[in-house]
Amino acid sequence: MPDKSFTITRKNNATEKEGIRYMESLGQGYFFVNNDERKRILELLDQPKNFSRSFDMVHIPRLAGAGLSIETIETHIDEVTLIELKCTRAFLPSNPKGFFFGATQNEFDFGERLADKFRFCFVCLNPESRSHALLSVLELEQIIRTRRIQYQINL
Numbered sequence: 001m002p003d004k005s006f007t008i009t010r011k012n013n014a015t016e017k018e019g020i021r022y023m024e025s026l027g028q029g030y031f032f033v034n035n036d037e038r039k040r041i042l043e044l045l046d047q048p049k050n051f052s053r054s055f056d057m058v059h060i061p062r063l064a065g066a067g068l069s070i071e072t073i074e075t076h077i078d079e080v081t082l083i084e085l086k087c088t089r090a091f092l093p094s095n096p097k098g099f100f101f102g103a104t105q106n107e108f109d110f111g112e113r114l115a116d117k118f119r120f121c122f123v124c125l126n127p128e129s130r131s132h133a134l135l136s137v138l139e140l141e142q143i144i145r146t147r148r149i150q151y152q153i154n155l
Helices: 004-025 035-044 070-075 105-117 137-143
Strands: 030-032 057-059 081-088 118-124 131-135
Touching (some): 004 030, 035 070, 081 105, 105 118, 105 137, 131 137
Antiparallel strands (some): 030 057, 057 081
């Protein structure tokens, strides 16, 4: 029998993939980015490699309905907003109010560095309240009710 944390991780990964599909299906220029695209984006924005896992998608409204490639990223880098997805299946009629999620210090640091070029995207996949909400770090900081630090340790 798989351990509980492995089962939770697999479930969270499936939820994130569904969130990515949902955002892409909106036809508004949201694109999942692969490792090569992430690396190139960080180079173009002159950002350290340690931020490569601090975003999942990009938003380039001009490319709505088109495809994404390294070439289109290079051409439109000034228009790119980096998106860090947070997904839930919970019923949230006032998304993001009531959203519970984990975030790394790296994600917050990256969002602060990039300011308007970075957004947390809160995706609610519940069929009765399917929605998304985009917030900058500054906007998010203003509505956080509680925060706790959790250490993740490898031995």
